Amino acid sequence: MAKKQKQTVNKDDSVTLKDQLNADVLAKLKAAKQSLVAEEQAKEEERQAKLAFERKQREKNMSFEELLEKYGDKGSKF
Numbered sequence: 001m002a003k004k005q006k007q008t009v010n011k012d013d014s015v016t017l018k019d020q021l022n023a024d025v026l027a028k029l030k031a032a033k034q035s036l037v038a039e040e041q042a043k044e045e046e047r048q049a050k051l052a053f054e055r056k057q058r059e060k061n062m063s064f065e066e067l068l069e070k071y072g073d074k075g076s077k078f
Contacts, residue, residue: 021029062070
């Protein structure tokens with residue numbers, strides 16, 4: 001019987017996905033990733049602005065009693 005030879009694979013010899021892709025395809029994927037990141041940042045900024053606006057509107061529409069409960073005697077006298 002013949003002996004079975006073990007195949008060893010070095011880390012340097014392994015082929016990665018980056019090696020298999022064309023540079024053009026890789027560039028397109030990176031551009032798509034950047035556009036998605038920019039879109040997410042824009043959505044987050046819009047959400048933060050909306051929350052700040054809603055917070056100001058709630059405080060603007062508070063009754064005197066609610067304002068007194070929230071701030072009490074903390075305000076200045078003048």
